[in-house]
Amino acid sequence: MARARRNGAEDSVARTAILDAAEQLMLEEGYGAVTSRRVAMRAGVHAALIYYYFGPMDGLFVAVFRRRAEWMLERHAEALSSEQPLWALWDVLRDKNGALHLEFLALGNHRKAVGAEISSYAKKFRHMHLESLSTALGGYGVDGKSWPPVAVVVFLSSIARFLLMEQEAYDLDLGHAEAIEIVERHIRELEGERRSRASRSRARGSG
């Protein structure tokens, strides 16, 4: 495991402030706004400190991404362990906490270190989803020949994330309600009514 940072304790106050500031900036103004100077100003520290903690800027981006991704992994694991894993996964995939994803996606396109990190986590998520849904769908008696679990995972992910993306980036939601209705109809056929909605509004603290 390569260390992204060069110095400083994992739980240092300044380090956390820097991560929070970078994440906020990225969310509000895009990754182009995440410069050492602006992050430092927002975090209330001086720019040189960022290099002290994270090395070159890539290190900061990777650290921000990894922190988020780890937190999301936990939430997904939690969701999949619910007694209604399909509902839970669907809800957590549609969660707005994925808003940063788009930024990282683009960022990964021209920052190798970031791209590698994203790719690695994307695979972790897919494998995790697959493992749980294989069991669940098997239990529901779904024919794995015509509906392989891995395809179901891909469908759920595609639709959930794509709709979020369209809303976010295109301000477009024509057909979304109808599409969601169909997905949920199918989930309902397997798991019955959604019993508890995963706490959708729980946002990660940023300060």
Next chain:
Amino acid sequence: MARARRNGAEDSVARTAILDAAEQLMLEEGYGAVTSRRVAMRAGVHAALIYYYFGPMDGLFVAVFRRRAEWMLERHAEALSSEQPLWALWDVLRDKNGALHLEFLALGNHRKAVGAEISSYAKKFRHMHLESLSTALGGYGVDGKSWPPVAVVVFLSSIARFLLMEQEAYDLDLGHAEAIEIVERHIRELEGERRSRASRSRARGSG
């Protein structure tokens, strides 16, 4: 219609060279690499000329996007007029020519003018798809109550684009083959075997 450019004929050689250079750069290195200097160098003109033709950089980005989008609109219209509109739409949605989309998406996030343009075209595409598929699905006797055409459009778009995105950005294709198989099974049930594959390899010239 606001004019993005300030001067120069639509078909000027230099203007086209600049657009091509910008598009190539964006594809190869991301929009961050699209600076007036680098575009100029690649186009074999001088940087000031870009401002002459397109005004501030936003104008260049919008022009690149619009040129691509118009070309794609034509291709989609063509596809939808085929005698197998579902197959044709599915194929054209999965076409690699959408590779720039991701870049523009992120770019639109922090360049208002670009974002507005993207949003506008996204809606044009959706409406166009909807109109054609409504007719087609009706003709196939699909029950519009449980499978509204607009939902079908959203599904096809989501899956096609999301898979492309995963491949491109995540280097991830676990489950893709299975998902594609299911989609194509359903299309086949409505339209029979795919008779002609829309010329997938046709790439837009860039020089």
Next chain:
DNA sequence: GTCTATAGCTGGATAGAC
């Protein structure tokens, strides 16, 4: 239409004092 020159700014990154 095309190029030269340049003003003015912002950012990455480090050395070294404290």
Next chain:
DNA sequence: GTCTATCCAGCTATAGAC
């Protein structure tokens, strides 16, 4: 750990010569 000072690079955008 934190800050000061600084170097150097690259960018946008314009004015104005040709």
